[in-house]
Amino acid sequence: MSVNKTKKADIVTVAKAARVSASTVSRYFNHPELLKPATRKKIDSAVRRTGYIRNRAAQTIHGIRSGTIGVLIPTLDHAIFAEVVQAFSETVEAQGFTILLASHGYDLQREYAILRKFLEHRVDGVVLTGLDHDEAVFQLLDSQDIPCVLMWNYAAQSRFPAIGADNELAGQMIAAHVLALGHRRIACMFPPTFGNDRALARRDVVLDTLQGAGVEVPDHWMLQTVYSISESKRDAQQLLSQANPPTALICGNDILATGALYGAKASGLSVPEDVSIVGIGDFKGSSDIEPALTTVRLPAKRIGQEAGKELAMAIVDPSARGGASLHCAPELITRQSSAAPAR
Amino acid sequence: MSVNKTKKADIVTVAKAARVSASTVSRYFNHPELLKPATRKKIDSAVRRTGYIRNRAAQTIHGIRSGTIGVLIPTLDHAIFAEVVQAFSETVEAQGFTILLASHGYDLQREYAILRKFLEHRVDGVVLTGLDHDEAVFQLLDSQDIPCVLMWNYAAQSRFPAIGADNELAGQMIAAHVLALGHRRIACMFPPTFGNDRALARRDVVLDTLQGAGVEVPDHWMLQTVYSISESKRDAQQLLSQANPPTALICGNDILATGALYGAKASGLSVPEDVSIVGIGDFKGSSDIEPALTTVRLPAKRIGQEAGKELAMAIVDPSARGGASLHCAPELITRQSSAAPAR
DNA sequence: TCGAATTATGAAAACATTTGCAAAACTATT
DNA sequence: AATAGTTTTGCAAATGTTTTCATAATTCGA
Incomplete structure (x- = not known):
């Protein structure tokens, strides 16, 4: 027309x-x-x-920056990643960058392929989610010289600057909280850990912390539940309607915990009187659910912002390379869903 | 190193x-x-x-496709948009495209600026969210000849192919449902409508439908609440603890409805015995919340996929241009949060 | 074993820009 | 009014590819 x-x-x-x-x-x-x-x-x-x-393409072949940043996440379907990405993108947009976004669905092979595609587009920098990646990914990143930050998770030493929360610490905090309340009969519900170092780290440290206090979690109280409210509701309901149920349920994230809360209610149990339920993450609705969820806050928004700041800085001023990792500390948020066990 | x-x-x-x-x-x-x-x-x-x-930049200046698609949304912070984007991105990734993502936060000026940036990057196609956009945006799109689809919302005639759900229909369906249950004392809670044609369309049609059945919503039952569980919980609590409260509350989306559910509980009311609460959207947790939420499903995933298919097709085969709009029909999902008013 | 037909490769132009260098156009100074 | 100095502009080369056209290499039939 x-x-x-x-x-x-x-x-x-x-x-x-x-x-x-x-x-x-x-x-x-x-x-x-x-x-x-x-x-x-x-x-x-x-x-x-x-x-x-x-035409930025024509500029780019002169070695001028492309003005793009590649963002590589597992999935947007987890609200928490959406939140991180939103914060990140706002931060770098303000500096004139546009983001290339792709999700790998926890498939390491795909992560590598996507990274290559990002590099073909000559992104000025890359953000990956989590600390664990295929060695090939790290090597590829090493061979190009564009800055990269690992977002979401934190560890003292990592292949590239890590900006995020220490998930082990978070797991430890929530386990310690449950123990401090006096629980000994404790069940756990975690997502599948394959290709997901964050979930893995959380689970292991929770178990270790409990064990350190002399609490063993029997196998049939060790639930593995996919990231879904309905699944976790079902699993929790089943767990809690057994004879002699646990007095506390530690969930690997707030989605699972939310489902567990519903499951407890559906089983006719009250929280926290009959069973304490806690999560990790402090997602959007966690403070408003009834009963409000005790959890450990992982500051998604802050993480996204800091990662954006750091990466933009590393791009704009490459001399100041070798940017530092940054720990965005998790924080225990005690709300109504946890209490001392009835005796 | x-x-x-x-x-x-x-x-x-x-x-x-x-x-x-x-x-x-x-x-x-x-x-x-x-x-x-x-x-x-x-x-x-x-x-x-x-x-x-x-180096794709070097290819691009030969008129070869850049292999990128610009995706322009209001915000990722609303889980429903994240879901649409995820589905869209998966679909076009499978065809070799990478997405450029940016959010405008309901600011029409910013939308225009972002679109320009997308065009500087020589995206092969563009997706916008919703039907209403600044005239300058449409003109810019007209002057370039790249395909564009309007995602999320549907209307019979629109400036570019629209792929989404008819929000007016959704509003009408939920209002009709509440009326059919026999409610006459009805309150509404909608998000601010500025720069948000979807919310506006929903609100107006709900009001019209109610009016058509002879039901007037008094001003003080016409709540305007930002997209946030805590805000809507507070507002609902306030509304419902007044003397002679409404018997039904229609919420503009499931987030507001979720908050309203919590608010009702906090006010000591049971749903649906004392008050029916309904939403629009059928978000992730809506089926699992207690009581499960009656709502109208807007098929986010399908919308994202269809939009992706359509746009990829229009890019790959430009001869078949002038792609058609597609209605992904909303669907009433009756669950436990709505019932006939007690009398 | 030769020439024709076919297949594989290279040279150079084209794409839309940026940039170093030099020329042109101003200003200011005398 | 002429000169020196400064500011503004244009020319041409360069960037990393793709593609057209031409040439070189191979295959095949006689």
Whole structure:
């Protein structure tokens, strides 16, 4: 329908329209202070008339930054990652970057393939989620020299700067909380840990902490439940309706805990009187659910922002490379879903 | 740390290493069937040795597709958009596209600016969220000739192909449901509608439907509540603890409804005996909350997939342009949170 | 074993920019 | 009014590819 100006306007179209050379138009965009005002005005009008839009691809092959950052996450379907990405993207957008986003669904092979694609697009930097990645991914990153940060998880030493929360600490905190309340008959519900170092770290440290206090979790109280409210509701219901149920249930994340809360209710148990239920994460609804969920806050928004700041900085000023890791500390949030066991 | 091979490998580096010409290397990637196996093998090894990664920017300036799609949403913080984006991205990734993602936070000015940036990156196509956009946005899209689809919302006629659910229909369905149960004392809770055509459409049609049945919603039962469980919990609590409260509360989305459910409980009311509460959306947790939420399902995943299919198709085969809109029908999901009013 | 037909490869132009260098156009100074 | 100095602009080369056209290498039939 629209009048197709035969060809898309390029820089020489604009140059002709403004009766200047292409170089001058280029300077108009990149070093406007070098032009005299009259020329600037001419070009301004020519740009408007021709509908010219700069071509970053053409700039990029001159070694100029592409203005893109590759963001690689497991999935957006977990609200918590969506939140991190949102915060990250807002932060780097403010600095003029646009993000390339892709999710690997916990498939390490795909992660590598996606990273390659990002590099083909000549992203200026890359964010990966979590600390554990295929060795090939790290090597690829090493061989290119673009900055990379590992977001979400934190550890003292890591292959690239890590910005996130210490998941082991989070697990330890919640386990310690449950123990401190006096629970000894404790069940756990964790997501499948394959390809998911965060979940794995949390689970192991919870178990260790309990064990350290002399509490063994029997196998049939060690639930593995996929990330889904309905699944966790079902599993919790089944667990809690057995004879002699646990007095506390530690969930690997708040989604599982939310489902467990529903499951407890469906089993006719009250929380926290009959059973304490705790999560990890402090997701959006966790403070408002009834009863409000005791959990460990992982500061998603802050993590996204800090990662964005750090990466943008590393890109803009590559001299200050080797950026530092940053721990966004988890925090125990005690609410109504946990209490001392009835005796 | 890593041994920096002085310069990044480009196609001529590879060519030299393989003792062939640059053209041959180019063909190796784009028309491998033209090379004889021996040459292919030589280049294969040279690519590996040099660590060469193709430069899409350089291809793009030849008019070759960039392999990117710009996705423009209000925010990822609403789980429902995250879900749509995830489905969309999976669908187009399978076709080799990578997405550029940005959010405008309901700011029309920013939407325009982001679109321009997408175009500078020479995206092969664009997805916008919702039907309403600044006229400048539409004009810009018209002037470029890349395909665009409007995702999430549906209307019979729209500026570009629309793939989504009819929000007016959804609003009408939920209002009709509440009326059919016999309610007449009905309150509404909707998000701020500024810059948000979806919310606006829903609200207006709900009101119209109620009015059509002779039900007026008094001003003080017309709540405007930001998208947040805690806010809606508070507002609902306040509403429901007044003397002579409504027997039903229609919420503009499931997040508000979830908060309202908590608010009702906190006010000591039972749902649905004392008050029916319904939402729109059928978000992830809505079926599992206690009581399970009556709502109208907006098929986010399907919308994302269909939009992805349509856009990828329009890009790959531009002859079949002028793609059609597609209605992904909303569906009333009756669960426990709604019932006939007690009398 | 030769020439024709076919297949594989290379040289060079094209793509949309940026940039170093040099020329042109101004200003200021005398 | 001429010169020196400064500011503004244009030319041409460069960037990393793809592609057209031409040439070189191979295959095949006689």
